[in-house]
Amino acid sequence: MTNSIDDLEKAECILVIGSNTTEGHPIVGLRIKKAVMKNDCRLIVAEPRHIRLCYYADQWLRHRPGTDVALLNGMMNVILSEGLADEEFIRERTEGFEEFRKVVEQYPPERAAEICGVEAEEIRRAARTFARASSAAIVYAMGITQHTTGVDNVLSLANLAMLTGNLGKEGAGVNPLRGQNNVQGACDMGALPNVFTGYQPVSDPQVRKKFEKAWGVDYLPGNPGLTIMEMVDAVLRGEVKVLYIMGENPLLSDPDIRHLKEALEKVDFLVVQDIFLTETARYADVVLPAASFAEKEGTFTNTDRRVQRVRKAVEPPGEAREDSWIIAQVASRLGYEMGDVSAPAVMEEIASLTPSYAGISYRRLEELGELRWPCPSPDHPGTPILHVDKFTRGKGRFSPVEYKPPAEEPDADYPLVLTTGRLLHHYHTGSMTRRVKPLNELVPENRVWMNPEDAKRLGVAAGEEVAVESRRGAIRVRARVTEKVPPGVVFIPFHFGESPANALTNPALDPVAKIPEYKVASVRIVTGEAMESLEYVTV
Amino acid sequence: MEQVRLNIDGVDVVTTPDRTILEAAREAGIRIPSLCYDQRMDPFGACRICIVEVEGARGLLPACATRVTDGMVVRTNTEELRRIRRTIVELLLSDHPRDCMTCESAGNCELQDLAYEYGVKETRFPGEEHHYEALADNPLIERDYTKCVLCGRCIRICREVQGVGVYDFVNRGFEAVPGTPYNRPLTETPCEFCGQCVSTCPTGAIISIPSKGKGRPWQVEKVRTTCPYCGCGCQIDLHVRDGEIIEVSSPVMVGPGQGNLCVKGRYGYAFVHHPDRLTTPLVRKDGELVPASWEEALGMVAERIRGAMDDKGPDAVAFLSSARCTNEENYLLQKLARAVVGTNNVDHCARL
Ligand code: SF4
Ligand code: SF4
Ligand code: SF4
Ligand code: FES
Numbered sequence: 001m002t003n004s005i006d007d008l009e010k011a012e013c014i015l016v017i018g019s020n021t022t023e024g025h026p027i028v029g030l031r032i033k034k035a036v037m038k039n040d041c042r043l044i045v046a047e048p049r050h051i052r053l054c055y056y057a058d059q060w061l062r063h064r065p066g067t068d069v070a071l072l073n074g075m076m077n078v079i080l081s082e083g084l085a086d087e088e089f090i091r092e093r094t095e096g097f098e099e100f101r102k103v104v105e106q107y108p109p110e111r112a113a114e115i116c117g118v119e120a121e122e123i124r125r126a127a128r129t130f131a132r133a134s135s136a137a138i139v140y141a142m143g144i145t146q147h148t149t150g151v152d153n154v155l156s157l158a159n160l161a162m163l164t165g166n167l168g169k170e171g172a173g174v175n176p177l178r179g180q181n182n183v184q185g186a187c188d189m190g191a192l193p194n195v196f197t198g199y200q201p202v203s204d205p206q207v208r209k210k211f212e213k214a215w216g217v218d219y220l221p222g223n224p225g226l227t228i229m230e231m232v233d234a235v236l237r238g239e240v241k242v243l244y245i246m247g248e249n250p251l252l253s254d255p256d257i258r259h260l261k262e263a264l265e266k267v268d269f270l271v272v273q274d275i276f277l278t279e280t281a282r283y284a285d286v287v288l289p290a291a292s293f294a295e296k297e298g299t300f301t302n303t304d305r306r307v308q309r310v311r312k313a314v315e316p317p318g319e320a321r322e323d324s325w326i327i328a329q330v331a332s333r334l335g336y337e338m339g340d341v342s343a344p345a346v347m348e349e350i351a352s353l354t355p356s357y358a359g360i361s362y363r364r365l366e367e368l369g370e371l372r373w374p375c376p377s378p379d380h381p382g383t384p385i386l387h388v389d390k391f392t393r394g395k396g397r398f399s400p401v402e403y404k405p406p407a408e409e410p411d412a413d414y415p416l417v418l419t420t421g422r423l424l425h426h427y428h429t430g431s432m433t434r435r436v437k438p439l440n441e442l443v444p445e446n447r448v449w450m451n452p453e454d455a456k457r458l459g460v461a462a463g464e465e466v467a468v469e470s471r472r473g474a475i476r477v478r479a480r481v482t483e484k485v486p487p488g489v490v491f492i493p494f495h496f497g498e499s500p501a502n503a504l505t506n507p508a509l510d511p512v513a514k515i516p517e518y519k520v521a522s523v524r525i526v527t528g529e530a531m532e533s534l535e536y537v538t539v
Numbered sequence: 540m541e542q543v544r545l546n547i548d549g550v551d552v553v554t555t556p557d558r559t560i561l562e563a564a565r566e567a568g569i570r571i572p573s574l575c576y577d578q579r580m581d582p583f584g585a586c587r588i589c590i591v592e593v594e595g596a597r598g599l600l601p602a603c604a605t606r607v608t609d610g611m612v613v614r615t616n617t618e619e620l621r622r623i624r625r626t627i628v629e630l631l632l633s634d635h636p637r638d639c640m641t642c643e644s645a646g647n648c649e650l651q652d653l654a655y656e657y658g659v660k661e662t663r664f665p666g667e668e669h670h671y672e673a674l675a676d677n678p679l680i681e682r683d684y685t686k687c688v689l690c691g692r693c694i695r696i697c698r699e700v701q702g703v704g705v706y707d708f709v710n711r712g713f714e715a716v717p718g719t720p721y722n723r724p725l726t727e728t729p730c731e732f733c734g735q736c737v738s739t740c741p742t743g744a745i746i747s748i749p750s751k752g753k754g755r756p757w758q759v760e761k762v763r764t765t766c767p768y769c770g771c772g773c774q775i776d777l778h779v780r781d782g783e784i785i786e787v788s789s790p791v792m793v794g795p796g797q798g799n800l801c802v803k804g805r806y807g808y809a810f811v812h813h814p815d816r817l818t819t820p821l822v823r824k825d826g827e828l829v830p831a832s833w834e835e836a837l838g839m840v841a842e843r844i845r846g847a848m849d850d851k852g853p854d855a856v857a858f859l860s861s862a863r864c865t866n867e868e869n870y871l872l873q874k875l876a877r878a879v880v881g882t883n884n885v886d887h888c889a890r891l
Contacts, residue, residue, distance in 0.1 A: 226884045245858075
């Protein structure tokens, strides 16, 4: 997030797009509700599904899945033509405005309306509300990024923020909500194929030299490695022989389960380090039992860049060990001694190599409770709001973005749009929450949500078991008939191994971010006897 | 912001005009008792336990609902105030079961603390008492209105903070309780099971079912940590007794949640002690995963990594790190990949 969770309360307008905030990020949802209820903030929700935040919204834009760019370009077209842009901000702090303007001019609200299914007048109203607010914040989550046009979507949001001067000040900003608790931290720590900690590129020889010296090795590779989706392909091509997975269950979280399953079966040697024998771990050659969050010391970095402590409360069961111990043991057997891998010592090493974490230490965290990066020195208070005086790259760059349709569009064979997501009571692949009895009692099983119109046409009764089939596979699941999804769209949460939504999703990737298109795939519903002849994907 | 100066119990206090007397006193280390007050909500001023004397004011004022003004002179603990507070507590106890021995909230009950502080053993106002059935209409939250003191905190937190509004006072007069519409079970209301109402209820009227009978506040050690679920990063306190997590609470006004949690953070901890936890390394032998020693498992991992490296080079090995693990562990895993194996094949499921 460029701004902070607390800061959202100061916004005069909030645009929530592609985020079911009250379920995916409940506490951020709380702050948004508070802004509305207490501070008369005007909330605009852009989301194909009816989500709880719609109850608090000034306006709900129900655009078609995968048409975010068209909707945003339409809004920006209105802002430009009605003279609502922040010209001073554009002049002083940005570049590339002219090319951007040319593209946006191609999207009068009528055209945008045709693509995204929201009325032109509604697009105008949203544009005015957003642009006229003295501070307007944008909040988004995986509903924006999990598309083949994910990067385009994000760039469009940045365009909107710059166009209205909503960066680098209170109650504004572009605020992505990260999915899992420590996604931010995993990225910050260089668990990415192209960067070391703090996004220092592996391709930069100076950076490599620094890490070579600190780690005591003569050579670090400069060519970027494989992303997760590329790893799967490389395994299938026989290029990757050993796959080492720590604390992830990709079999449920990745698109196109069949493909991944093949890779897990094919890889020569699979190591899984986790707290449960997850769906993925069942394929492993070696399973290493790890400690849970309550059994170790460390830090997590949350979605607004707050580094906070994780503390040990109980002992790990049996012979389960902390991940840090396990990693150091493997390293040692490969001839490398990692030395002291206690959490404070490792943080010291991180700080010494990472400019944005340089001022973070356990001593300070003990004292302050939290520190937000960038925190470049031990006396720096941390940074709640990014880009206050300037952008990291000097000037903010407008990007001309054209609308591109999703990789798969409904057709005669697969006439419905499938979109996936989360439920409040469960988390990610369910390996933790589904083992919490009361939570599982409250939401014991999966449902495919469909509009009453579609249900009627297909002859599906509420609670009836149906098959949902895409070009990649089929699953069985009961139907929830509800107005919360529009006609033509079905929704399936991905927490449930017995009816895995990701057996259906499309692994088509965003060309830059390499994020798969979870939010749009084409499916059909099969009922009755025809269900018998289908082959179901299980994990 | 401009500053105001006031005097509380003879102590000069400097604060800002947005503060109430109660807040200004707390900042200055002076405790004024309260019951219907919770920092997370707007003041309500219903229970009158927090009344104070303000020089020049007509009558006594509720400290929780009165803003400070410059030059104010406040007394919080006079004989007269103590007498009135004692009477309020006696009235409350006249319709409250005296079963603290078995009450889930003993030791964490604001009414019990008041009775203790004001030395109320018997009530001078015996009268009709309520008896309601405890409602356990869902797996998480039990409501026993026999213990309700009508402070309205549950109603207000659900409405003001959670923005849901499950409860309101139902019935009139003596029969009033904070109920659900048509007394429906919580599972049939829009309740989100955040447990905010549990966290604010000053008595044992609303409690968490999974923690029942598991331990008294003085028997547990509280460990402050970060919620393991979503990216909000709420701060939570794990209540540990004999090596088991028996409850989760959230420190008020701390961290992103400011004392509020969602259902996962508050109630999603039991997986830690689940019998399915892995307790020993496993290695595949004859197609089956069987228990093995760390020595054997680690030896095998190192040998196979070494083998792939020798055979096809370091890029034949790939690592998936974890958005669930700590920063330190992620750092070490990418270091293992880069420094030890010599590959940049390291990623995690951020995109997913
Ligand atoms: S659990 Fe949360 S939503 Fe449910 S009644 Fe209590 S405060 Fe309201
Ligand atoms: S149930 Fe608890 S919080 Fe609600 S009014 Fe009664 S005592 Fe107050
Ligand atoms: S308590 Fe809920 S909102 Fe807070 S971090 Fe945990 S999962 Fe997220
Ligand atoms: S605490 Fe002030 S009136 Fe109840």
